[in-house]
Every structure is written in C-alpha cells, then in structure tokens.
Amino acid sequence: MKTTLDCLPCFLKQALQTARLTTVAAGVHEEIMKQAIAFLGRVNFSLSPPENAVALYEMIAAISACNDPFIELKKESNRFALGLKPQVRRQIDESTDPLYAALLFSMAGNIIDYGSLHQFDMEQTIRQALALEPVINDFPAFTADLAHARRVLYLADNSGELVFDSLVIEKLGKDVTFVVKERPIINDALREDAQSCGLETICTVISNGTGCPGTPLAACSDEFQRLFRAADLIISKGQGNFETLSEVQAPLYFLLTVKCPVVRDHIEQISGRTADIGRTVLLKGIHHEWK
Amino acid sequence: MKTTLDCLPCFLKQALQTARLTTVAAGVHEEIMKQAIAFLGRVNFSLSPPENAVALYEMIAAISACNDPFIELKKESNRFALGLKPQVRRQIDESTDPLYAALLFSMAGNIIDYGSLHQFDMEQTIRQALALEPVINDFPAFTADLAHARRVLYLADNSGELVFDSLVIEKLGKDVTFVVKERPIINDALREDAQSCGLETICTVISNGTGCPGTPLAACSDEFQRLFRAADLIISKGQGNFETLSEVQAPLYFLLTVKCPVVRDHIEQISGRTADIGRTVLLKGIHHEWK
Numbered sequence: 001m002k003t004t005l006d007c008l009p010c011f012l013k014q015a016l017q018t019a020r021l022t023t024v025a026a027g028v029h030e031e032i033m034k035q036a037i038a039f040l041g042r043v044n045f046s047l048s049p050p051e052n053a054v055a056l057y058e059m060i061a062a063i064s065a066c067n068d069p070f071i072e073l074k075k076e077s078n079r080f081a082l083g084l085k086p087q088v089r090r091q092i093d094e095s096t097d098p099l100y101a102a103l104l105f106s107m108a109g110n111i112i113d114y115g116s117l118h119q120f121d122m123e124q125t126i127r128q129a130l131a132l133e134p135v136i137n138d139f140p141a142f143t144a145d146l147a148h149a150r151r152v153l154y155l156a157d158n159s160g161e162l163v164f165d166s167l168v169i170e171k172l173g174k175d176v177t178f179v180v181k182e183r184p185i186i187n188d189a190l191r192e193d194a195q196s197c198g199l200e201t202i203c204t205v206i207s208n209g210t211g212c213p214g215t216p217l218a219a220c221s222d223e224f225q226r227l228f229r230a231a232d233l234i235i236s237k238g239q240g241n242f243e244t245l246s247e248v249q250a251p252l253y254f255l256l257t258v259k260c261p262v263v264r265d266h267i268e269q270i271s272g273r274t275a276d277i278g279r280t281v282l283l284k285g286i287h288h289e290w291k
Numbered sequence: 292m293k294t295t296l297d298c299l300p301c302f303l304k305q306a307l308q309t310a311r312l313t314t315v316a317a318g319v320h321e322e323i324m325k326q327a328i329a330f331l332g333r334v335n336f337s338l339s340p341p342e343n344a345v346a347l348y349e350m351i352a353a354i355s356a357c358n359d360p361f362i363e364l365k366k367e368s369n370r371f372a373l374g375l376k377p378q379v380r381r382q383i384d385e386s387t388d389p390l391y392a393a394l395l396f397s398m399a400g401n402i403i404d405y406g407s408l409h410q411f412d413m414e415q416t417i418r419q420a421l422a423l424e425p426v427i428n429d430f431p432a433f434t435a436d437l438a439h440a441r442r443v444l445y446l447a448d449n450s451g452e453l454v455f456d457s458l459v460i461e462k463l464g465k466d467v468t469f470v471v472k473e474r475p476i477i478n479d480a481l482r483e484d485a486q487s488c489g490l491e492t493i494c495t496v497i498s499n500g501t502g503c504p505g506t507p508l509a510a511c512s513d514e515f516q517r518l519f520r521a522a523d524l525i526i527s528k529g530q531g532n533f534e535t536l537s538e539v540q541a542p543l544y545f546l547l548t549v550k551c552p553v554v555r556d557h558i559e560q561i562s563g564r565t566a567d568i569g570r571t572v573l574l575k576g577i578h579h580e581w582k
Binding site for chain 1: 297299301303307323325392
C-alpha cells in the first residue's frame with residue numbers, strides 16, 4: 001500500500017505528539033516540526049506509510065537525543081494488559097469457540113491507542129470484545145488453513161496487545177514464531193516486551209531486523225525473510241504490518257482495527273469489502289494461496 | 292490568539308480538503324500540497340490561525356484557478372437552513388425565553404460542518420439545540436448589557452447558520468449591523484449569502500473588508516473599524532472571529548462551538564473556564580467593559 005497525500009498531515013501530527021513525549025522544551029518541539037516539514041517534501045509516494053515514517057522517527061530521535069520516546073507508555077501498557085490477562089483468559093475458556101474468542105480479544109487489543117489510554121476505555125473495550133464481530137471476517141477460511149499449517153509466523157504490532165496475542169498462540173496449538181521489531185519505533189513491541197509479557201515461554205521470539213512500524217520485506221533480516229517464505233500461515237497484526245504486506249504473495253491473514261481513512265480505502269480497493277474506521281477486520285490476504 | 296504548532300497539521304488537512312473541492316485532477320492536488328508544505332515553513336506564529344490561513348487559501352485559489360471552492364456547499368447550506376427556518380422559529384416562539392432559545396439554535400448552527408453535512412445530523416442537532424446548555428454561559432451578563440445597548444454589531448461566521456442568526460436578530464429588538472466577509476474564504480458568509488437568507492430585510496449588512504476567516508482588525512475596512520469602535524455590544528460568531536478577537540478590548544460576546552484543541556486550550560487560558568470540543572460557549576470578552 002502506497003503513501004497518499006492524506007498521510008502528510010498525519011505524519012506532521014505524529015511528529016508533534018512524539019516530540020512532546022521526548023521533552024517539554026518548546027525549542028525542541030519547534031526544531032522537530034521544522035525538520036518534519038522538510039521531511040514532508042522528501043516523502044516517497046511509491047513506498048508505504050510505515051516505510052516513510054522510519055526517517056521521520058529517526059529525525060525525532062536525533063534532534064531530541066531520545067531513542068525510545070514511548071518506552072514508559074510501552075511498559076505501562078504491558079503491565080496493564082498483564083493485569084487483565086486472568087479475566088480475559090477466563091472469558092476465552094468459557095466461550096464456545098476459544099480460538100475465535102482469543103482472536104476477538106487480540107483484535108480488540110489492537111483498537112487501543114496506548115498513547116492516550118484510559119483504564120476505563122480499555123476495560124470497556126475488553127468487556128465488549130466478544131460482542132464485536134469483525135466487519136470483515138474470514139475466520140472460516142482461517143481455521144481451514146490453520147488445520148494444514150505446520151509453521152506459523154505471528155507478526156506482532158504494539159506493546160500491551162502482546163498479552164492478548166499470547167492467549168491466541170496458546171489456542172493455535174502450533175509451532176509459532178513470534179516476530180517483533182529489532183529497534184524502538186513508536187509503541188511497537190520489542191524483544192523485551194515479548195519477554196515481560198511471557199511470550200518467550202510459549203513460542204520462539206525473533207525480530208524482523210528493522211525499526212520500521214511494519215514489515216518492509218526487502219529491509220528485513222535474512223533470517224526473517226527465510227522464515228517468511230517457509231511459513232504455512234502468517235498472522236499479521238495491526239495497520240503497520242497490513243500497510244507493508246497488503247499486496248505481498250504469501251499465506252497471510254490480517255487482523256487489525258481500522259484506524260484511518262487511507263487504510264479503510266485500501267482495504268476496500270483490494271478486497272471489494274468495506275470496513276469503517278473503528279471496526280475490526282480478519283482478512284485473508286489477496287494473494288494467499290495454500291501450498 | 293496565536294498560531295501554535297498544532298495548527299500545522301490542520302492547515303495541511305484543510306489544504307487537501309479544499310484542493311479536492313476545486314478539481315478531481317490529482318496533479319493539482321499534488322501541486323497544492325507541495326505549496327502547502329512550503330507555506331508551513333512561512334507560518335507566522337505571532338499571528339492568529341485565520342490570519343495565516345489567508346495566504347494558504349490564496350495559494351489554493353491561484354493554483355486551481357478556483358476563486359470560491361465552497362460556493363456550491365454554501366448555497367446548499369443556505370437552502371437547507373432556510374428549509375428548517377419555520378420549524379426552528381416555531382420552537383423559539385414556543386420557548387419560555389425566545390431570545391435565549393434563538394441563541395441556542397444559533398450556537399448549534401455553528402456546530403455543523405457544512406463540508407460534510409448529512410441532513411440527518413443537522414436535523415438531530417436542531418432537535419437537540421434547546422436541550423444543549425452552553426458549557427460556558429454568560430447569558431445573564433449578555434441580557435444585562437443588551438438592555439443598555441443601542442448599536443449592536445453582529446459578526447457572522449458561516450453560510451447556512453446565517454438563517455439562525457437572523458432569528459436571533461429578530462429577537463434582539465435593536466439596531467443591528469450584520470458583518471460578513473468581503474471576499475470568498477472557506478464557507479464564510481458573504482453579502483450574497485446574507486441576501487439569500489433574508490438578512491438585508493431585517494438589518495444593515497456590511498462586510499469587514501477582508502477575505503480572512505475571522506476579524507483581523509488592522510486589515511479591516513475603515514468603515515468596519517469605525518462601527519466596531521462605536522458599538523455598544525458586539526456578538527461574535529464562530530471560532531475564526533474568536534481566534535482573531537479573543538484579546539481585543541471591546542464589548543464582545545463570543546458565541547461558538549469549540550471545534551479544536553487549540554481553541555479549547557485558549558478559552559481555558561484566558562477565561563479559566565473549561566469548554567470541551569463539541570460543546571457550545573457563550574463567553575463574555577475578557578476585556579469587555581461597559582461604556
């Protein structure tokens with residue numbers, strides 16, 4: 001999926017929000033916004049939004065001398081989701097289809113913007129998760145493909161929601177490799193998040209080799225690329241992974257909450273199906289062919 | 292009120308929305324966004340957002356060769372509001388305090404973004420108008436000041452809501468001068484809107500001499516400045532007029548719907564009172580002194 005003109009105001013908004021996380025110094029905010037404006041002039045519209053975003057966040061890190069502005073928010077969201085885990089697991093185990101229930105919670109976990117997290121909203125979202133059917137729902141195809149799959153790749157998105165991803169992995173009953181990011185980027189999960197959320201005790205955890213808020217294949221590590229090509233089933237969480245992989249030929253299932261009009265329009269364009277902003281989606285990849 | 296860093300993404304978003312109103316040609320959209328990025332580098336943070344916006348909209352008009360991108364939306368909103376007028380007038384006349392009721396409708400009219408107007412939303416807003424108390428409500432001071440006022444200036448905001456402004460003017464029972472913009476700017480009301488909404492039959496209509504989506508005093512016509520200084524009471528509708536007049540010494544009452552965090556924060560800063568986004572406000576000017 002390519003970057004559009006609609007992404008430009010959003011890049012600028014992200015830059016300002018991130019600048020404010022790094023420091024309270026107004027001079028730094030001004031310098032970051034000045035350089036963010038310059039960045040807008042260099043955006044490559046043949047790349048996906050997450051691929052363009054890398055340079056933006058690198059610039060912010062360099063100016064602010066803050067390598068990981070989201071680190072405290074990430075820790076807080078991990079702690080918070082871990083606190084909810086027993087209650088969510090109980091709801092999953094009590095449901096008629098535990099795997100489906102786990103996927104619903106995992107998609108609902110993706111709805112939350114941990115940057116502006118209110119405990120109340122999160123708990124409400126969790127309470128409603130089982131009632132919220134995905135507006136695009138390829139779960140029947142997913143279970144059919146899963147039955148044949150030996151090697152499952154699970155591409156993580158944000159910190160916090162990892163806890164719900166771990167409950168999905170428990171229900172998959174497969175050999176799963178869980179993929180995080182190599183370097184800090186926004187609130188994307190890193191190895192330390194996977195560790196503190198207990199993922200390493202139930203599956204293999206690797207990084208994709210990048211500090212991109214998505215999965216830009218050509219920039220990923222050789223190890224990741226090998227596993228990606230060998231996978232029988234790939235679960236891709238969140239918008240960033242979708243934006244970078246939506247047109248890739250692979251056995252992909254995209255699980256995400258639709259958060260912006262550009263992604264909404266792209267889903268409609270490639271799938272012919274409509275998913276309004278705020279809704280969850282379990283979408284089979286368009287170039288998905290069972291081996 | 293001064294332009295802030297938060298205004299930059301908003302300027303860019305406005306540029307794209309307006310570009311799309313002028314033409315479907317993607318090349319024009321790209322050129323407008325390129326020039327909008329350049330504009331961001333020239334923003335003067337000692338001016339208000341509406342004052343900065345003038346150059347942005349002039350650039351869009353020049354590139355697109357479209358002087359008034361909102362003309363059809365303005366006509367549509369006038370027609371739509373005129374259709375609601377009999378029903379709104381009846382509700383006003385049947386209320387216990389018709390002037391207050393008219394002001395509530397006028398503030399509710401300001402809530403509507405005519406760029407994305409759905410008839411249903413508008414009707415719902417109108418239905419709810421009488422139930423929505425302004426979150427900041429200086430109506431008692433307003434009526435006290437109004438009792439002494441001879442010369443009332445009414446600064447218009449958008450097309451469409453003019454119809455509701457006319458119902459306020461009928462209830463004021465004063466010599467009112469109604470002030471529109473001289474040149475097209477966004478969906479701000481012009482003389483032709485005032486005429487088609489019947490304002491000229493109930494009061495004097497003048498322009499402030501500008502094509503700014505607000506009231507930048509120094510740039511206004513001599514005639515307007517004279518009337519502004521001589522006015523006993525000035526009713527200022529909408530965010531744009533508030534943004535340009537919030538710190539001016541004059542007998543001002545601001546009637547608006549709060550639509551952005553920058554205006555929300557400024558209201559809190561100057562008045563010590565809180566008005567969340569989406570709420571209506573009837574706020575006595577901070578430098579208001581009765582003559």
